[in-house]
Amino acid sequence: MNALKPNPDCSIAIPVFNQLAYTRQCLDSLRRSGIADTRITVVNNGSTDGTREFLDAQPGLKVIHNAENRGCGFAWTQGAQAIPAEWVAVLNNDIVVPAQWLDNLIAFATAHRVDIASPAMCEGELDYDLQAYADQFMARMARVWRRGFAYGVCFMVHRRVFDAIGFFDGDFRLGGYEDDEFFRRARRAGFTLGITGGSYLHHFGSVTQKSIKAGMNKPKASLGDRAYYRKKYGLTWFMRQRERWREKLLIAFHRSRERSRYGSTLLSRREGGTFVWR
Numbered sequence: 001m002n003a004l005k006p007n008p009d010c011s012i013a014i015p016v017f018n019q020l021a022y023t024r025q026c027l028d029s030l031r032r033s034g035i036a037d038t039r040i041t042v043v044n045n046g047s048t049d050g051t052r053e054f055l056d057a058q059p060g061l062k063v064i065h066n067a068e069n070r071g072c073g074f075a076w077t078q079g080a081q082a083i084p085a086e087w088v089a090v091l092n093n094d095i096v097v098p099a100q101w102l103d104n105l106i107a108f109a110t111a112h113r114v115d116i117a118s119p120a121m122c123e124g125e126l127d128y129d130l131q132a133y134a135d136q137f138m139a140r141m142a143r144v145w146r147r148g149f150a151y152g153v154c155f156m157v158h159r160r161v162f163d164a165i166g167f168f169d170g171d172f173r174l175g176g177y178e179d180d181e182f183f184r185r186a187r188r189a190g191f192t193l194g195i196t197g198g199s200y201l202h203h204f205g206s207v208t209q210k211s212i213k214a215g216m217n218k219p220k221a222s223l224g225d226r227a228y229y230r231k232k233y234g235l236t237w238f239m240r241q242r243e244r245w246r247e248k249l250l251i252a253f254h255r256s257r258e259r260s261r262y263g264s265t266l267l268s269r270r271e272g273g274t275f276v277w278r
Contacts (some may be wrong), residue, residue, distance in 0.1 A: 009106060010039070010087040010156065013079025014210050017045040017069050020054055022094040022204065027058075029096040037061045041082040043075040072152075073178035074170035080162065089156040094204040096126065098134035105156055105199040108145065113159050115191035117185065118150040119199035124270035126202050134200040141197025141262055146254050148194040152179030153203050175224035184233060196264050197258075251278075 016023050023042070030040060037060030043053055046068040055063045064078050080088045087106060101119055109117040113200060118142060165185045174181055183193060230240070255277060258265040265277040 003162055006177075006226065009085060010089055010102060011080075011083035011085040011111045012040040012091060013043065013082070013088050013092050014040065014091045015045055015072055015075030015078060015079060016044045016047060016051055018051060019093060020048040020049050020051045023051060024054070024214045026091065026093045026095055027061075029098075029101070033097050033099045033101060035102060039083065039085075040081045041079040042178060045069040045071070045075050047217070060125045071170060071172045071175055071178070072170040073174060074172075076178065077154065077167040077170060080157070080167055083198050083275045087156050087158055088162075089154065090151075090152075091154045092203065095154060095201050096130060097201045098131045098138075100138065101134070101199045101201055104142075105196065108196040108198045109156065109158070109194070112145065112194060114145075114159050114196075115196040116150045116155055116186055117199075118153075118155045118193075118195045119193065120197045120203050120266040121151070121153060121201055121203050122270060122275065123203045123205050126204070127270060127273060128226045130202055137264065138198055138200050141258075141264065144197035144258055144262060144266060146195045146250075146266055148193055148250070149186075149195045150179075150183055151195070154201055155179070159192050161189075164191070173225040173228045176227075177224045181233075197262075266274065 012030065014023070014026065027037075027040070027042075031037070037058065039186075040259065041062040041064065042055055043064045044055055045066050052065060055061060055065075062082050064082065066075070066078075071239055076090050079090065086111070089102065089105070097119075105117055108114065120137065168178055169181050186193065229235075235243075257266050257278055264275065267278040268275045269278060270276070
C-alpha cells in the first residue's frame with residue numbers, strides 16, 4: 001500500500017444515497033491510492049441502509065448527514081465547501097481508482113491550464129486487473145486528452161471556477177442534469193474542460209441513479225425536469241440538435257484518432273470480457 005499523503009492541493013467530495021457496498025469499495029480504493037481520510041468528505045443524502053452508521057465509525061473522514069435526499073447538486077456543494085483546497089474532485093461512490101490517478105490528474109490540469117478535468121474511464125464489470133491495466137494505460141495515453149469534455153462520474157474543479165460562477169445548482173428539478181448545468185455555466189464563462197488519458201478510473205455504472213429509477217418503476221426516466229432545464233437555458237430544439245450533432249462528431253473524431261494511434265480510447269466499456277471503445 002502507498003504511504004498516505006496529505007494531498008494539500010485537492011480535497012475529495014463524495015455524495016452517497018444508500019449503496020453502502022459501493023461506498024466501502026470506493027473509500028478503500030482511495031485509501032490504497034494514497035489519499036488520506038482527512039481529505040475526503042462524504043455527504044450522506046438520507047441513506048437508510050446502514051451508511052450512516054458505517055460513516056460514523058470512520059473517524060478520519062469528514063462526514064455530512066442530510067436528513068433527506070437533497071439531490072446531487074446540493075450535496076456536491078456541501079462537499080466542495082467542506083475542506084478548503086485549490087482543487088476539489090467530485091466522485092460518484094460507484095467507482096474505484098488506481099494509484100497515481102489524482103496526482104496525474106492534477107499534473108495534467110496544471111500543465112494544460114484546464115479548469116475542470118476528468119480521468120479516462122471504463123464502465124461495466126471490473127473483471128480485469130485494475131492497477132496493472134491502469135499503469136500501462138496511463139503510461140501509453142498520458143499525452144492524449146479531449147478538450148471541452150468532462151463527465152459527472154468524476155471531475156476535478158479549480159477554486160477559481162467556483163469563485164467566478166458559484167457552486168452547483170441545488171435545485172431538485174435538475175436531478176440528473178447537475179453536471180451538464182455546471183459545465184455549461186463554466187464553458188460560457190470561458191473555462192476549459194478536459195478528459196485526460198494520464199489518469200484513469202473504473203465506474204460500475206450509475207448504481208444510485210438506477211436504484212432510484214427502479215424504485216420509481218421508471219428505469220429509463222429522467223430524475224429531473226428536462227423541460228425546466230431546457231427553459232432555464234433557452235435550449236431550443238434547434239440548439240439541442242446542433243449541440244448533439246457537434247458532440248457526436250467530436251466524439252467520433254476523438255475515438256477514431258485515439259484508436260488508430262494508440263489502440264484504445266479514453267472512454268470504454270467492458271462487455272463480454274473485452275473493452276468496447278467509445
